[in-house]
Amino acid sequence: MSTTQATTTPIQTTQIAIIGSGFGGLAMAIRLIQANVHDFIILEKANDVGGTWRENQYPGAACDVQSHMYSLSFAPKLNWSKRYAEAPEIFNYIQDLVHKFNLNQYIQFNQEVIATQYDEQNLNWHLTLKNGQKIDAQFVIFASGPLHVPQIPHIKGIEKFKGEVFHSSHWNHQYNLNDKKVASIGTGGSAIQYIPEIAPKVGQLYVFQRTAAWVIPRDERAYNVLDKNLFSRFDWFRKLHRARLYWSNESRVVPIVKPQIMKYGQKLAEAFIKYQVKDKMTAQKLIPDFVMGCKRILISNKYFPTFNRENVELITDGIVELTENSIISKDGQERPIDCLIYGTGFITDPRIYLKSFDCFGENGLELKQAWKDGAESYLGISTKGFPNLFQLLGPNTVLGHNSVIFMIESQVNYILQLIQMVNKTQVQAIAVKPEIQEQFNQAVQNKLKGTVWQSGCVSWYQQDGGKNFSLWPTYTWKYWLKTRKANPADYRLLGSHQGSNKKSKVA
Numbered sequence: 001m002s003t004t005q006a007t008t009t010p011i012q013t014t015q016i017a018i019i020g021s022g023f024g025g026l027a028m029a030i031r032l033i034q035a036n037v038h039d040f041i042i043l044e045k046a047n048d049v050g051g052t053w054r055e056n057q058y059p060g061a062a063c064d065v066q067s068h069m070y071s072l073s074f075a076p077k078l079n080w081s082k083r084y085a086e087a088p089e090i091f092n093y094i095q096d097l098v099h100k101f102n103l104n105q106y107i108q109f110n111q112e113v114i115a116t117q118y119d120e121q122n123l124n125w126h127l128t129l130k131n132g133q134k135i136d137a138q139f140v141i142f143a144s145g146p147l148h149v150p151q152i153p154h155i156k157g158i159e160k161f162k163g164e165v166f167h168s169s170h171w172n173h174q175y176n177l178n179d180k181k182v183a184s185i186g187t188g189g190s191a192i193q194y195i196p197e198i199a200p201k202v203g204q205l206y207v208f209q210r211t212a213a214w215v216i217p218r219d220e221r222a223y224n225v226l227d228k229n230l231f232s233r234f235d236w237f238r239k240l241h242r243a244r245l246y247w248s249n250e251s252r253v254v255p256i257v258k259p260q261i262m263k264y265g266q267k268l269a270e271a272f273i274k275y276q277v278k279d280k281m282t283a284q285k286l287i288p289d290f291v292m293g294c295k296r297i298l299i300s301n302k303y304f305p306t307f308n309r310e311n312v313e314l315i316t317d318g319i320v321e322l323t324e325n326s327i328i329s330k331d332g333q334e335r336p337i338d339c340l341i342y343g344t345g346f347i348t349d350p351r352i353y354l355k356s357f358d359c360f361g362e363n364g365l366e367l368k369q370a371w372k373d374g375a376e377s378y379l380g381i382s383t384k385g386f387p388n389l390f391q392l393l394g395p396n397t398v399l400g401h402n403s404v405i406f407m408i409e410s411q412v413n414y415i416l417q418l419i420q421m422v423n424k425t426q427v428q429a430i431a432v433k434p435e436i437q438e439q440f441n442q443a444v445q446n447k448l449k450g451t452v453w454q455s456g457c458v459s460w461y462q463q464d465g466g467k468n469f470s471l472w473p474t475y476t477w478k479y480w481l482k483t484r485k486a487n488p489a490d491y492r493l494l495g496s497h498q499g500s501n502k503k504s505k506v507a
Contacts, residue, residue: 010134016040016419017127017137019113021103022051024392024408025143026094027072030101031412034074037419041137042103043129045112049098051145053091058171058190059197061087064299066219066245068238069403075100076238078231082222084299115358116140118387123428123495125388138428139419142391146398146470149347153185156321163325167342168194179203180338183327185319187213189298191343196302205312206327206335208319211295212288214269218299252401253475259291259452266292276304285316290457296400361386362431375469378437378490379483381411382418387431387494390415396444397479398470400453400461406476414483421488428495436490447473 067080127135168190255262277283359367380397
């Protein structure tokens with residue numbers, strides 16, 4: 001890295017700028033280091049690494065993917081405490097990655113990127129940070145992930161409410177919930193985890209449910225000392241365990257692509273609800289009216305029994321408004337509350353969550369405009385008209401059945417190949433061909449037809465109009481095959497190496 005002096009503002013230059021220091025950004029950095037590439041920076045808008053696991057530290061926060069699958073294969077953790085890790089342990093693992101690979105020397109904290117612009121003459125990117133700093137980079141990698149902008153519904157009267165208000169991703173740990181009257185809005189992945197944790201503490205908990213969620217049992221078993229010793233001493237044993245988890249998860253694709261099979265599992269899930277919830281009317285309200293899997297399937301052993309508590313009330317009537325110290329539902333009931341918690345998830349449509357971020361590619365095309373009809377990229381990595389710009393967990397590469405870490409690793413290795421391709425062919429930029437991107441996305445949308453995700457419900461997987469822009473529609477091993485080896489014929493190679501001021505090449 002180096003710094004050159006512009007007319008007024010110093011401009012930092014780097015070969016690769018990674019935006020975000022969650023799992024994706026750190027995985028990309030580690031693979032670059034392993035490839036002997038060191039001319040890169042990681043730009044992080046917060047004051048610490050971790051992304052989702054830095055933000056989401058609410059009570060009960062945990063992963064719904066098995067611990068050994070929710071870790072990097074090339075930087076494994078050998079001593080996970082239990083089958084499904086909780087947020088603090090995952091966050092500590094991320095911190096350990098930073099320490100082990102000495103990543104702090106590459107990370108610039110409190111550096112929020114607000115704009116990127118492609119320079120068609122110099123074939124590089126100009127980045128503008130919120131503090132006014134400028135950075136020039138040959139390659140830009142979006143690693144900010146799709147789940148980082150909270151979804152905050154507008155409730156009439158919210159400005160009048162005098163109690164405490166926070167979103168689950170910005171949990172106020174200083175606020176004492178003991179004996180308080182609390183309203184929780186939403187019954188998604190975060191809510192079903194924190195609701196059982198706070199219920200024993202609060203005086204009264206009102207759970208406002210717009211749509212019931214399918215929730216299945218969770219494997220809470222801990223790894224014993226023998227397990228951990230075997231993982232530590234015999235890497236083949238750890239790999240075998242990980243492989244078993246992987247293929248077990250992959251088998252879940254079958255009922256996803258054949259919803260008629262999913263209905264058998266749905267019957268078991270319905271019986272699970274009725275078994276755990278004593279009050280029949282409450283149990284009925286907790287049974288979803290859509291095919292299991294159409295929305296995200298959640299896992300918990302604690303959520304449903306929470307509704308057996310006398311201080312917990314499930315409310316399915318919508319919210320009309322808030323007063324200074326109460327919440328009013330559509331049935332006319334007014335319930336006094338001290339605290340309002342949003343368990344309402346995140347904005348997942350990039351056209352919305354990127355509203356304060358401008359990204360201009362070739363011919364001045366802005367990314368949100370390019371995605372006006374829905375986010376589309378090639379392999380969820382490269383977008384036509386945006387050379388040398390890559391994304392991790394981009395459109396249609398999030399999962400509903402297996403670990404996104406597997407997808408991230410596939411993408412990181414593919415991006416590394418693209419960077420190698422640029423250097424080895426002595427060009428300066430690489431851009432996916434429009435027809436290649438269009439063929440890929442047409443194939444993805446065709447594959448989604450007939451799956452449980454398109455069975456009629458409205459979910460965060462979809463944009464307005466019903467198009468699924470989020471999920472990979474089939475087995476992850478098929479995605480691995482597609483990304484295992486980059487095909488030069490899929491790309492336009494731009495510029496020549498002559499005159500380039502690149503400082504290092506990928507080995």
